[in-house]
Amino acid sequence: MLRWLDxxxxxxxxxxxFLHRLLDAPGQVLTYERLHLEVWGNQHLGRGSDIHSVVRRVRRKLAEVQAAATIHAVRGVGFRLTAA
Incomplete structure (x- = not known):
């Protein structure tokens, strides 16, 4: 459950x-490899479409609750959570 205000x-x-890992390290870039290992439990292989799919859905859900945070992609490296 994602809850923001009401x-x-x-x-x-x-x-x-995925969101929990980003929340544990606000502003810090988490690499594709680290996220894959910690969330999926395996090595990052391929193009990362699985990660991008989850990011897209979480971004949409953050927008739904009008959260004051957003997920930024760091091209070729990974993702970070920052204040909107």
Whole structure:
């Protein structure tokens, strides 16, 4: 569950785990490799479409609850959570 002020939206396990990792390190860039290992439990392989799919869904859900945070992509490196 993602809750911001009086709004809430359901998260899948992957969405929850991904967002939780970013929340543990606000402003810090987490690499594709680290996120893949900590969220999916395996090595990052391929183009990262699985990560990008989760990011897209979490961004949409952050917008739904009008959260004051956003996920920024760092091209070729990974993602970070920052204040909107």
């Amino acid at each position: 709004r809430e939206v359901e998260l899948t396990r992957l969405e929850h785990d």
